[in-house]
Amino acid sequence: MLTKKLATAGLAAAVAVGAIAVAQAQEGQYIPVLSYRTGAYAPNGTPFANGYVDYFQLINERDGGVNGVKFIVEECETGYKTDRGVECYDRLKDKNGGATVLSPWSTGTTYALIEKATNDKIPILSMGYGRTSSADGRVFPYVFNFPSTYWSQATAVVQYIANETGGLEALKGQRFAFIYLDHPYGREPIPTFDILAEKFGFTYDKYPVPPATMTEQKSIWLNIRRTKPAYAIMWGWGAMNSTAVKEAANIKFDMSRFIGNWWSAAEPDVLPAGEGAIGYKGATFNGAGTGYKVFEALKGVSGLKGGDDMGTVLYNRGMVNAAFVVEAVRLAQEKYGKGKHVSGEQVRWALENLDLSAEDVEALGLTGLMPPTTVTCMNHEGTNPAILVQQWNGNAWEIITDWIPAMTEIVRPLIEQDAAQYAQENNITPRDCSA
């Protein structure tokens, strides 16, 4: 009897699951989100994901999607782990007519997905992270990393230090400290720093922070106190950032000489250090705060996840990421048919031909948040200046410089060299971009 009952219950459950699966299939641009709201990277991952999904919610509710095509957003929790990211990608990529664009939000996951996504014809938008050499669009047609790469960012940070200390010549003989997450992400700018160090005659000490013990940095900062570097540069993420800022404050390091990259300078990174964090600097490409037009539009929107995160550096950056996706979909619809679902391949074309002027950005209400961006077939990092520098004043991040350009003449040959090596190892014939 019991077995019969169980079998009936099982059958009923199976039917119910089937019915739900049918109900879920609907028209729309599908956006899978590989978020990480748990684990050591959650303080940074959560506001970023919130900004990303809220912007799609805004577009869906205010505009009814792009020309009537709504976005279907689904999150998959990765915990910033590469293998879970790959699993999430495989689980979500074919749902609802296929993923439109993928933003992996992890350099490790981006590396792992480049070939898969290229094969599946799903564009990857690794906005300001990921594989730097994917800026060479001839070898990496499906991968985009505008508005700028880590290598460009590294050169811009050095340029900023030079501006502060009296020109590039003044770098000679200086000693810097480079604190980085010991992960593909943190190691990414090292080759560039090596070349810059040789070219401008400065030296730098590398301080890798292992992901497993990233909240234990005592010995690193004791070393820094002993060696007295002129500047400390950080490529950190997650709980590592706030630890580093706290430790730097503990050894009374001059915070105005401590510069984080744009993933190491947000509110969760400085708030735990309290007063000690005042003066800490970071690169960015988007403003912080809620004093932008788009936030007025957000006021009436229902079901927002942001809450207290709204206006934070990473929330705003998540919105910018979503805005790039929305504009790419809009551009794809202009070419392939307004009001129609566009495929990953069509969005890829749009990303490659994206040309957002300052006026376009103003029309979106994103001036000050989204940098004007022009992407070309050759150049997937966009032909834009690299960074702004912002400083923490104890309450908010203030942008204190104008755009600082990257040293393209140093970075571009490196990108092409790495891309060429990749193409050779993987039997890829680079596309011809002159056509």
Added chain:
Amino acid sequence: MLYREAGQFKTSYSADQAMLTIPLDRVFVVGLTIFAIVGIPLLASEYLIASILIPVLILSIAALGLNILTGYCGQLSLGTGAFMAAGAYLAYKIATNITWMPIWIVIPLAGLCAAAIGIAFGLPSLRIKGFYLAVATLAAQFFLLWLFVKVPWFVNYSISGVPTAPPRSVLGFDVTGATATNEAKYLFVLAFVIALAWIARNMARSRIGRSWMAIRDMDIAAELIGIRPLPTKLSAFAISSFYCGVAGALWAMCYINTVEPTAFDINRSFQVLFMVIVGGLGSVLGSFLGAAFIFLLPIFLNSAPGWFGYTVAGDTITHIEFMLFGALIIFFLIVEPHGLARLWQIAKEKLRLWPFPY
């Protein structure tokens, strides 16, 4: 009734020494293998093959490797991730520098390199035991990963430091790289799994396996009956590292497609150790059950609410996943300390009597 030994007589030594003496077992294992080779590639979805079966099979190889060392020979190791990394980095190095070499030779060769490293780190096992040995293998974990990251030679001086698996083919089918189909990768991995599991099963019940178990159960007694501890322990380290090296090479080449150190960090070592403990120490079957359980449970817990139409926020699911996962591991350790393999054995014994218990 269904499953019985009564009336099955063995009339020759070879029948008595067969790997699976009960016909029903034989039918089941052979059937399952044939189904895995023929049925799965035809029937299973891309997601099931690419994201479930391939990683579970690869981790099963790693769990087999650790089971040889920890389960059979009794040497606790926390260096599994490092030996996997050794296999992955050296497979990449060999595959890209000796391009004519077929990939099915490259991967065992990378395993041999890992075995050599394993022997080096196994040397202290003669003098130190138990938790102290675990600490010594922990040194391997940190040292090897540091080495592979530090020395750019291992990644062909690639600027990014995270090289991509080069495309290679077997019998005209691509098995690594972007162009490889999931089915081809799966069959390639499966071939290694079948061969290595078969070898492990036979090693376990031959002289070498018995000497491992003698060392595990009481090393002084084993020494007294003429088992030399050093070669025995080192052979366990070497073979275990070989298995882990092959698993690491396959993980990088056939699953995540890149050779990245974070895939082989200390958490991987613990993950494989949990697989062996939950699956069953000293059991080939347990390695497979443990790998499947530890790898699939989080994914199952993560996607289960979706199947029933509930939408739960991703972070809530993950927190529940952590709690349930911890609870289940404790549950298993209390209720069945010998692992899932023992549960299977109990089920088999029950089936011998079913449906007519005494």
